[in-house]
Amino acid sequence: MAIKKSELYSSLWASCDELRGGMDASQYKDYVLTMLFVNYISDKYAGNPMGLIEIPKGASFDDMVALKGKPDIGDRINKEILRPLFSANGLEGSMELVDFNDDDKLGSGKDKVETLSKLIAIFENPGLNFKNNRAEDDDVLGDAYEFLMRHFATESGKSKGQFYTPAEVSRILSKVISVDKADKPSYTAYDPTCGSGSLLLKVADEAPNGLTLYGQEKDIATKGLAIMNMWLHGYPEASISGGNTISTPSFKENDGTLKRFDFVVANPPFSVKNWVTGINPMDDEFKRFRGFGVPPEKNGDYAFLLHIVASLKSTGKGAVILPHGVLFRGNAEAEIRKNLLQRKWIKGIIGLPANLFYGTGIPACIIVIDKENAEDREGVFMMDASKGYIKDGNKNRLREQDIHKIVDAFNRQWEIDKFCRLVPYSEIEKNEYNLNIPRYIDTQEEEDIQDLNAHLNGGIPQKDIDALQEFWTVYPNLRKDLFSPIREGYAKLNVEKSAIKSTIFEHSDFMQYDTQLNGLFEDFKSVNHSKMNAISFDTKPKDFIKTISEDILERYGNKPLIGQYDIYQHLLDYWNETLKDDVYLIVEDGWVAKIKRILEKNKKGTEVDKGWTCDLIPKELVVNRFLASEYQDLVSIETELESVQAELVSFEEEHAGDEGVLSDATNDKGTITKTTLTAFIKEIKSNPAEKESLSIANDLLKLFNREAELKKDQKDKTTALDNLTLKTFKELTEEDVRTLVVDDKWLASIKASIQTEIEAISQRLTGRVKQLAERYENTLIELDKETKTLEDKVSAHLEKMGLVWS
Incomplete structure (x- = not known):
């Protein structure tokens, strides 16, 4: 199994x-x-x-x-x-x-x-x-x-985690240097600071037929990991060498010059202070600094970058992770940066979120080098991707949607406001070849400015309503139903604040667009339902998820108010949480609902049977589809049990206190149990003066008895339903399994997840309209009047008390 x-x-x-x-x-x-x-x-x-x-x-x-x-x-x-x-x-x-x-x-x-x-x-x-x-x-x-x-x-920790480049970042580097076009394994890829080799292998994964791999790693133990990693992933012929890349590069041509590669990727140690050890930069035999300049003696960032540039063929492409300082630091580094830019070899710069890497918490960037057709290049493609990530423990991590958006925008050279654009060389030259990303990409959110006129005279500013134009484009009639002009530049809310949400949710424009978005999912379902049902032993799960995820990404593309990458992320989240396991299970075992016992060890170390489960199909799906009436019987018992237990609580709160008629029926913890209540009834039943107490006590005893009956019924029904569910599982046909898995589990879960994104549209609009309504609900004059009224009331009360307010 x-x-x-x-x-x-x-x-x-x-x-x-x-x-x-x-x-x-x-x-x-x-x-x-x-x-x-x-x-x-x-x-x-x-x-x-x-x-x-x-x-x-x-x-x-x-x-x-x-x-x-x-x-x-x-x-x-x-x-x-x-x-x-x-x-x-x-x-x-x-x-x-x-x-x-x-x-x-x-x-x-x-x-x-x-x-x-x-x-x-x-x-x-x-x-x-x-x-x-x-x-x-x-x-x-x-x-x-x-x-x-x-x-x-x-x-x-920071000082010892540099052997690994996060897979998400490695994937970006491998996808922005056109490795997918390398259709022969003879194409070469090189990582001069390869660590455990994970980045180099991600590049090889992008090539349709593999690559010839080269790597150099200074740390001998980490070099051993890289060699094993190559073998583990089917590249035992990869050349992994040791030594210092800057002082003693391992890979050379027959004439002693540096070997040149089709692709170079690297995540070198940031700002190395002793990079000149073992080398005289002014007399570098490989001429890596000639025509560019020598990096500062105590900062080796550009030493690695220039080594990479020198290691690329005339059509070579590279990507390197470096700290942001290389983009704007002056003196020798400014001269090197200028010389690189004048050769037009820097194709793009991608700013990443902070705290992604294990060796440092500072933000870094990816510098993309491309020597091919550099003379035709018109500028540098700049991107600020620093805000797209999720927290993962004590680190930040790129999501699938972040990776896809970065790669799409870079490879297609999209211009996206506050995210990326092609910066002309003329603009860079005016900035004295400073490449600091904020100079070219403004990511500042517009300030939400308070309107003094509205505060003084009332009304909601039209400019704030106009700022919601993306909503009014989709809901053309909703704006006039929500707002009416009261004077030039200002409007009033036509509905009560409490009715804003319902007005939006029930509006015909909103319902019409909601139907359109739901139609997109139904289209996705109709196209991919057969693909899901076709999963078999020869299915490639990674190809499967790529096919359906690209389909949903494309389907929701260019739709207003909803982000296609957000929808894509919902599907990928479900893949990583559930769908991936399910697909591999089906490939291994087929469309069968295999059950297994749940065995847990107790404190003595003995295994205890805790029931049964099925990895592929949750029990509730079988119950909902085949045993709905039996389940409803159990729900009825549980509902009545909750009601009885609520009555018991109410009785105790009313009658068990110090002054309550049942105070003598409590235990030493101040609560009433069936045992204490029975003893109390026995004690007072022959006392005529306790007639009221006896009546209340008997009513409470009936509730205790009913609770016991219901608990027994609940236990019996639960056991019976579990046994019946197990029997039903064993009788499921392959068609039943397919329906339960594809329709009731996968598609239902994906749809529910996407629906939260659709609901967020109305919540954003509702929240903003309500915020504006509350902000300008009362004018300053009205607030002054209310303040004066309250002050007069306080003064009057103080005067009655014989105090004078001065």
């Missing part, structure tokens, strides 16, 4: 993190990712003489499993698994092997044996079996690796 990917990755991280103990995440990641690496290549290549990777006899993951519990497990993993494996594939000496026998990091004796044995057990999870993934693009390994890397980067 397939395992939900979201549960797999979460449990994988939780298990690994639990075993970490006091070890720093930046160190512990090496053990976990090495284990994942051995697991993957063993599953994929063990016993395959034609495989790209050789797995020596005795050096597979199964052999590692056999070492669990052995007293010398750490030493044997080093000697019997890792060294033979790396030696057989020519990696010995090219990367640092993590030491599985390190007592300082893993503990000693039994502690180390237990830690390593448990770590191996985590990767025995059947969900991490890479041999038989039925989904052709089910990149369990890639997704697991990405998941772990992101969490390790988060846990490692």
Whole structure:
């Protein structure tokens, strides 16, 4: 039975993190990712003489499993698994092997044996079996690796998290340099500061037939991660070298000059202070600074940028992440910037949100370099994308809609107010080649100015009503129904404030446009319903979601009042939360509703059966479609039970207090129970003076008895309904499953999510109209009169009290 990917990755991280103990995440990641690496290549290549990777006899993951519990497990993993494996594939000496026998990091004796044995057990999870993934693009390994890397980067802190570039940012870099047009694997891509290789691999993902990859990484441990990452993702032939890129670049032509590439991407360390170590910039053998200038000795941002420029072919394209300072700092950097701009190699600049990266919290930008047809370029495409993100723990993260909008706007060179535009070179020259984004993109929101005339004389300013023109274009008759002119430039509200919302919601213009928007979803449904029902074992889930998400994006494009990227995000959110797991389950298991028991461990460690569930179909969908009347019977009982319990509370509040007739029926906590009430009735039933108390007590006892009956009925009905639901699940046909999943679950959920976006339209308009109405509801004269009236009342009261107000 397939395992939900979201549960797999979460449990994988939780298990690994639990075993970490006091070890720093930046160190512990090496053990976990090495284990994942051995697991993957063993599953994929063990016993395959034609495989790209050789797995020596005795050096597979199964052999590692056999070492669990052995007293010398750490030493044997080093000697019997890792060294033979790396030696057989020519990696010995090219990367640092993590030491599985390190007592300082893993503990000693039994502690180390237990830690390593448990770590191996985590990767025995059947969900991490890479041999038989039925989904052709089910990149369990890639997704697991990405998941772990992101969490390790988060846990490692600023100084140690630089090995990982967030996948969302990597995707932008790979999509704005036209990698999708590289249709042959002979095209080359290079990352001079490749870290763990994640950015380089994202670039390769964009190429239809792959790329030839090159990377250089100074940190030897991180270089090892990059090599493993390349192997894990099907690029064992990638060239990953070590050393300092600036002082000793690894990749050269036969004549000793720098090797040039079709694509270069990089996320170099920001503002390196010792970049000149090992190099004399004035006598650089690779001539990287000739004609541009030498970067400041204590800031290496432009050193990396000029290295990238020098590493590009004459038609090459690159993208690099750098701090905003490179856009406006003066002196030597200003001269370099001017020389780059005069060559017209800078195609665009994309300003990103702050706090995206694990190595720093400062905002950064993407500088896009394109040497091809540079002489025809008329300006630099500038974009301020700093406001599009969500909070994710202690970091910010780009959403799918942010990525798509950035890439679309950049590649199509759209002009969007307060977001992006092509800035002519003449304008840049007037600004002395300063590229600071706020000089060219004004993102300031217009100030909501108070109108003194309206405050003095009443009325709502027409200019504020005119500012809502986007609504009046769609609702042409609503404006005159809401407002009437009272004098030049001012209007009054035609309805009561309390009626603003209903007037908008019930207006024919609003309902007509609401119908149009709902029609867009019905069109989406009619086109994609068959695609959803056609999911089978040969479906590629990533192609599937791309197809339907691009369809919904296009369908809601250029529609007033509603953002197509917001709608797109709703679908992608649902994909990540639910739909992705469901699609992979169907690819693996088919259209069947497989049930499983819910087993939880109690405090003693014993597994307890907590019932059953189905990952693909929630119980309530089956109940709603097939057992509605039985469910309604249960709801009736629960409704009556709530009513009885409300009466019990009311009785207690009225009669159980210190002065209440049932005060003697309470326990030491001051509450009435059936036991205390029964004892009270027994005590007073023969006392004629307690006739009223007895009557009230008996009424309350009837409620307690009814509550008990209803609780029993509720329990019996709930059990019966659960059993009947289980029986119904087992009888579901494939057609039933398709209807429940596609119609009742997927499409219903997506529609409900999109409906919140549609409702937000009216809420925005309602909120603004109400705000204006309240702001100018009373004139200053009326407020003065009301203040005077209140003052007179206070003075009169004080005078009656014998006080004089002065």
